[in-house]
Amino acid sequence: MKILVCISKTPDTTAKIAFTDNNTKFDTAGVQWIINPYDEWYALVRAIELKEKDPATVIHLITVGGADAEPVIRKALALGGDEAIRVNADSQDSFYIASQIAAVAKEGGYDLIFTGKETIDYNGSAIGGMVAELLDMPFISLAAKLELNGTAATLTREIEGGEEVNEVSLPIVVSAQKGMAEQRIPNMRGIMAARTKPLKVVEPAAVDALTSVTSFGLPPAKAGVKLVPADNVEELVRLLHEEAKAI
């Protein structure tokens, strides 16, 4: 069993969101970088659990980014995984990133490719589906459970108002969300081991991005809260009905 886990570097969940260069670039000043939580808590940890059950499993991590992505990928290696691959390119758009991952995956012969359900910066939910299409593999999106029995996979995925159980043969691409696994903290042994795990740097394939971000902006601030006394809920109902027209 060979697993590839896609890892993205994202700003910490509490990072201040601001833009520079006439609102065309994210302001990285003072930003702490973390492993995208969905990639870490759900995709990577589930891959590690599968390796714990079957020690013959090999886990590779992949990220598309510059050298500044290395601390984050080392942190991922501290949680688990045998080696990491960094495609040495600045991310341009989802298709560009997915194409780089697909190019590496094509050579690697992976049975299972994991992504998180989305990154917390671009919120595209696009990488997994694109990789699957480029590799002609089935794609199970927003999976909350994954069990393997040989090459047969059983997954539970979210649907509107419920869930659906899917059965599919490997190889597959899975985007993982809450429920798939529980967050782990790397231990000292893992952190030490991660220092010497192989981190291979490969040059990007020639691919054109399909989209570009022309500008960023911040939503307008709220006008301020209208407080209603606790003993006058009727007033809140009136405001919601007549002013906000929300009920």
Next chain:
Amino acid sequence: MSVLIFVDTAEGQAKKSSLEALSYGAKIAEQTGTAAEAVVLGAASEDLAALGRFGVKKVHHVTADVFNNFDAQLYTKAIAELATASGADVIVLSHNLNGKAIAPRLSARLKAGLVPGAVSLPETGGAFTVRKNVFSGKAFANVTVNTPIKIVSLNPNAYPVTETGGTAEVVAATVQANEARVKVASVNRASGEVPLTEAEVVVSGGRGLKGPEHWGIVEDLAKVLHAATACSRPVADAHWRPHNEHVGQTGFAIAPNLYIAIGISGAIQHLAGVNRSKVIVVINKDPEAPFFKAADYGIVGDAFEVVPKLTEAIRKLKGVS
């Protein structure tokens, strides 16, 4: 030249998020002086000609049995084939749960740029530019699609369902379809409940409710508002509520018309998942709760006293006994 809209169905009925996509796609067609057409895959239990009321002229209906279950790969191939045949240069889908599986596949298959989770109509004068939320709703980006075919997946609740009247021509369509590689072993859909990501009103509870046994007041309020119920991350982590009710940065991001937060302090990660709600009401006994800064209306008070009264007052307003 045309706009092609994929209509996602559940039990043969178009989902509300797809009616939004239809209305949105029809508006783009109007804006660009082209026609809007729709695709329905699998058995339909409603009159598809009536989808014309949202502004589409034609509905391509593929009835092959293989489409009665969802397989993103097969759906993608079918939509791509129909898009190519109809000469569509804009493809619209909902950024709902199935849309998130199909849209990226379509983009890679057609080498057509995708804007995932659009929240505005495109600017189509020169470049084709669409606004989407980024940084979990804390900011937005204007994304330009640089390919001849453009794909837009529309965030649920970002565009109103708009009826303009009319009837669509329904055309039986066939596409090349292999056997599905994904087998749907079971579908477990809670009947009668409002799906969280489609809900117009969401009532959400946090740690302030002290335990799962107190969720009755949340459910009663949700029921009278025909709302979905949700919760904060600590509540889901403590297994007071199922994880599929967790809204926030690492749970679901939602954008209902009305979000009522009960006993939720409003951590930045929670706000990231709900700050696209049109109206936010916060009920919390702590006047310093950060959520009040992000709210439109608030009550500082004990949820166990305020919420039942609120439920009663709304019941009176709606004339429900």
